[in-house]
Amino acid sequence: MKIIQVYSTLNIYLVLFVALLTDAKLQCEEVSKSLESNEPVEYNVAKKCLKSFPYNARHATKTVDSVLHFLSNYYVFLDRAKDNPPSGFKYQPVDLKTELISLRKTTFKSDHDFSMALRNTLFKLKDGHTRVTNLCYQNFIYDQNLALYSVITTDKVGKKNQVSNDTLDPSNNDCEVTEIGGKPALKAIVDFANDKIAYSKDLGVRFNMALALSINSYSQQFNLRGDFPETSNITYNLSCSKNKSFTLERKWNITYKNGFGLFNNFCLNQNNNTIFSPNDNFASSDKETESTLATESTSNDKFEPPESSNENKKLAHAKLVVEDFYLLDDGKTKVGVAVITRERQDHDNILKDGFQKLNKRDMSNNIGGALTVPLFLTSLLLSSKQPNSFPTDIIIQNFTIPKIEENFNTSDPNVYNIYNPNFYLSFPSGKHFRNASEFIGSRKKRTSNLYINALTSNEEKILNNISSFPWTSDDIIIITNGFCASSCALLTLFFSEIHKVKTIAVGGLLDTQMSFSTFPGGEVQSPNVISLFSESYDIDMNGTVKDILEYTYKPADYRLYYDEDNAKDPSLLWLEAAKILNEKA
Known part of the structure; x- marks a missing residue:
């Protein structure tokens, strides 16, 4: 732990912080042993560990300020997110600035509580490109070894069933799930998709992602999670036949993604001042920073939900x-x-x-x-x-202008760079930019100035x-x-x-x-490069710009x-x- 010798009170605070982190290390001892022996972690043991990391008000403030600065200067949908959703979408409008400022004024019981509050604030966007992830917390995997899928029959009432595929007890396979946690099964899944899944503005798509039919690592999110569940188990009422209806209680099987090394050697390392201690390098400025708490505009695997346990499907036809x-x-x-x-x-x-x-x-x-x-x-x-793309726009800041000017003449034409004008065409002409200034433009209006032109020479x-x-x-x-x-x-x-x-x-x-x-x-994107968000615009057959896609x-x-x-x-x-x-x- 780095001790900054400025005021004696600060020295005392940092020493106390070391003691608190040491306590967290003790509280996580059982977790460390389970991970090291490749054994699952018991729910209450994991909870005690996660909740033991101390809340650090200064670090939390700097983190929120950094996220707020990042989104205010680069997130193209910042203002649009405050509007009511267009007809067909279902999500709640969010004023990110207001909510982040409110978060900065809140005191939390633990660092985990703070991290989840920040994460949930950005989840309201229902934007799969934008989230905050803490590697120490979100690398845990919570699995029920139970896969649900939705069946809609075509009988007169359009009956809806939730059907289970149980990897622990195959005798439960294809049983109808009538209730989950005391709720009708369909409502339980819809509520979860509405409140807890952040990767689509369409509730129907989120409903699919809650179940086991998405062939990617975003599937099965109801039973396979990356965030700490609110309860230690879930109860399911199953109806398997006229003579077999019963309640199944399933606990979470808790493991850690990519082994125990990161958690034991980094998350519990009290000499580490990146994630827990006040770090002046993690500031609200335009520069590359390193932190395990990172605002993401990426589909990088390490930040995705746990991979689905679905087996490869058979193709009969x-x-x-x-x-x-x-x-x-x-x-x-x-x-x-x-x-x-x-x-x-x-x-x-x-x-x-x-x-x-x-x-x-x-x-x-x-x-x-x-x-x-x-x-x-x-x-x-x-x-x-x-051009074979929709018109696109990005935010250009003073920080990025020198990079744009440098890239225009020096970038390798076969290496894609997000701030290289050579990888865009001018809208609506579809022609290459003649110089960096033409690409930068007046910056008074951000509306469909670009076409993406990212084909490589090999393509x-x-x-x-x-x-x-x-x-x-x-x-x-x-x-x-x-x-x-x-x-x-x-x-x-x-x-x-x-x-x-x-x-x-x-x-x-x-x-x-x-x-x-x-x-x-x-x-x-990767968190170690200059940040970019882009917005693409719908156009009609005549090339007239309509709304943001x-x-x-x-x-x-x-x-x-x-x-x-x-x-x-x-x-x-x-x-x-x-x-x-x-x-x-």
């Missing part, structure tokens, strides 16, 4: 052609299916090879990916010329050396569970809005329209629901999508 590309054939319909779910370094060649294998066939897409995917795929599939080479595919936008249909985020959202929205590709949303709430994408604003409700053209069969075999959903595609053709 789809034949693998090449990785992530399938040929769907039920004897009546032959359709190509591309499942693009994650960013890969070799993504471009995989996409090219996969679509070449599916040449001369229709397609059904379930899409997600890297920043360049919207540009590359639009050019690849529809032979479109750039350009691939596009120049491949023959055009035979299909048009009428031959493509997009199917997602609504969690098609960030660059995936930009891609599907661009396909839908500009190229009129039809879309299907799966799951969600019965007879309620649902988005096919989520949080198109922002950008994938992040706050524009875009429901899918068609809806499909999960049942007991397609929840386990997505190829059945692809068959339904193929029928819709062929019918509209």
Whole structure:
């Protein structure tokens, strides 16, 4: 612990702080032993440990000031977040400045309580790009070894069931869950999705993310959490048959992501003055800082919710052609299916090879990916010329202007840099910027000044050396569970809005329209680089700017629901999508 010898009272305060942290180390001794022996941690033991880290008012104030400065100067949606949600979205407006200032004046019982209050404030944005994470607290994994999925039958009353898949007791598989924690099961899931899930402005998408059907690490959030649960267990009323109805009480299985090293060697290290002690380097200034409590505009894996425990689903009606590309054939319909779910370094060649294998066939897409995917795929599939993105805008500060000027002439053209004007085109002309000043502009108005132009030379080479595919936008249909985020959202929205590709949303709430994408604003970032948030704007066929995409409700053209069969075999959903595609053709 660093002792700053300025005033004797400060010295006394810091010495007392060391003593309190030592007490936290003692309170966490059982947790450390469990983690070191690779054993789960008991709920009350974990609670005692987490609540024992001392609240440090000075550190808390500096943290809030830093977050407030960061969001006030870079978060493009700061003012818009205060408005009521557009029709179709469901979330509460939030005045971040007011709430953060109020947070700064509040005294908390522990550092954990403060961290969660700050985290929950930003969660109100329902913006998957923007959150605050403490690695010492959010690396714990709380698992019930129980997966729920939603089944909607097509009987006369449109019955809704919550059905469980129990990895501890398989005899409970496919039992109907009638109540959770004393509430009707559906209401319990909807309430959780409404209050606790922060990664979409659409409640239907959040509902899907609470369950076990999202094929990514954001799924199953009701039963697989990264934040400390409010209760030590959850009770489920199960109805398995006429003769088997009972109450299941399931405790949390608590482990720690990536082993015990970080927690034992860093979080409990009393000589560490980064996370707990007042640190003058973690200030409200425009410079790179290091802290385990970081404001994020990223999809970095270490900040995501725990990975889903779902097993790979069986595909009865789809034949693998090449990785992530399938040929769907039920004897009546032959359709190509591309499942693009994650960013890969070799993504471009995989996409090219996969679509070449599916040449001369229709397609059904379930899409997600890297920043360049919207540009590359639009050019690849529809032979479109750039610009292949929505008009975009960023906030330019005095701090970033020298970086922009430097990047204009010195940046490697093959290395993407968020403040390099060469990676943007001017809106609406679609031409390259002639100099840094033209890119910076007057700064009096932030409205759709840019097109993203992030294709690399390798991507350009691939596009120049491949023959055009035979299909048009009428031959493509997009199917997602609504969690098609960030660059995936930009891609599907661009396909839908500009190229009129039809879309299907799966799951969600019965007879309620649902988005096919989520949080198109922002950008994938790491906390050790200059910060950037961007906002993209909807445009019509004439290129006229409409509203910000992040706050524009875009429901899918068609809806499909999960049942007991397609929840386990997505190829059945692809068959339904193929029928819709062929019918509209």
